[in-house]
Amino acid sequence: MPNIVKNTTLPSLLDILAPHSCRGCGHIGNVLCDRCKNNIILENSDIKIKTPKSFPPIFVAGQRIGLLDNLIQDLKYHSVRAVAKTLAILLHQTLPRFESSTTIVPLPTISKHIRSRGLDHTLLISKHFAKIRHFRVEKLLIRNQNTVQVGTDRQTRIKQATKAYSINLSIKVNPNTTYILFDDVWTTGASMKAAVKKLRQAGAKKIIVAILAVSDINQ
Numbered sequence: 267m268p269n270i271v272k273n274t275t276l277p278s279l280l281d282i283l284a285p286h287s288c289r290g291c292g293h294i295g296n297v298l299c300d301r302c303k304n305n306i307i308l309e310n311s312d313i314k315i316k317t318p319k320s321f322p323p324i325f326v327a328g329q330r331i332g333l334l335d336n337l338i339q340d341l342k343y344h345s346v347r348a349v350a351k352t353l354a355i356l357l358h359q360t361l362p363r364f365e366s367s368t369t370i371v372p373l374p375t376i377s378k379h380i381r382s383r384g385l386d387h388t389l390l391i392s393k394h395f396a397k398i399r400h401f402r403v404e405k406l407l408i409r410n411q412n413t414v415q416v417g418t419d420r421q422t423r424i425k426q427a428t429k430a431y432s433i434n435l436s437i438k439v440n441p442n443t444t445y446i447l448f449d450d451v452w453t454t455g456a457s458m459k460a461a462v463k464k465l466r467q468a469g470a471k472k473i474i475v476a477i478l479a480v481s482d483i484n485q
C-alpha cells in the first residue's frame with residue numbers, strides 16, 4: 267500500500283489518475299481552462315455589494331451563476347477537490363494585492379457538513395489562496411453547533427447568523443495584522459456581518475472581506 271499523507275492542499279489520488287475536463291467547454295486538462303476562467307473574470311469585473319458604511323472593504327470574485335456556480339457545487343456537494351485550487355486562482359486573479367503579513371480567516375463550515383462531504387470547501391480554498399499569496403490561514407472563528415442555514419428563510423438566517431460564531435480563544439488576535447474574512451458565497455450577508463462583528467470584538471482592527479460569489483446582487 268502506498269503511504270498516502272493526508273494533506274488537504276495536495277491533490278487526491280483520484281485527481282492525479284483521472285484527468286479533468288473544463289466545466290465550461292470540455293477542454294481536457296483542468297476543471298477550468300484559461301479561456302473560460304478569463305470569461306468569468308471579464309463578466310464579473312464590476313460587481314459591487316451594498317454594505318453599511320462601517321463595514322470593512324469587500325471584494326468579490328463573481329456572481330453565483332452559470333459556470334462559477336457549477337464549480338462551487340462541484341467542490342461543495344460533489345467533493346471534487348481539484349476545484350478548490352482553481353477557485354483560489356480565480357480569487358487571486360480578481361482580488362487586489364494585500365500586504366504580506368495578511369492572514370486569511372475562513373468562515374467555518376458546520377461540522378456536520380464537513381463530515382458528510384468529506385471536506386471543508388471554504389478552508390480548502392483559503393489554504394490554496396494563502397499558498398499562492400504567501401499568507402497565513404488561521405481558524406479564528408468557531409462554528410457554534412445547531413446553527414444550520416440551509417433551506418431557511420431570510421429572516422431566520424439573519425437571526426441564526428448572529429449566534430453562529432465564537433472566537434477561537436487558543437489563537438491570539440493581533441491588532442496590527444490584516445485579516446481577510448473569506449466565505450464562498452454571499453446570500454443575505456448575515457453570516458459575514460456576524461463574523462465581522464465577532465472578529466472586531468476580539469480585537470482585530472484591520473479587516474477585509476473576500477467573497478467568491480454573490481448569490482443575488484440585488485440583495
Ligand SMILES: [Zn+2]
Binds near residue numbers: 288290301303
Ligand atoms: Zn473551458
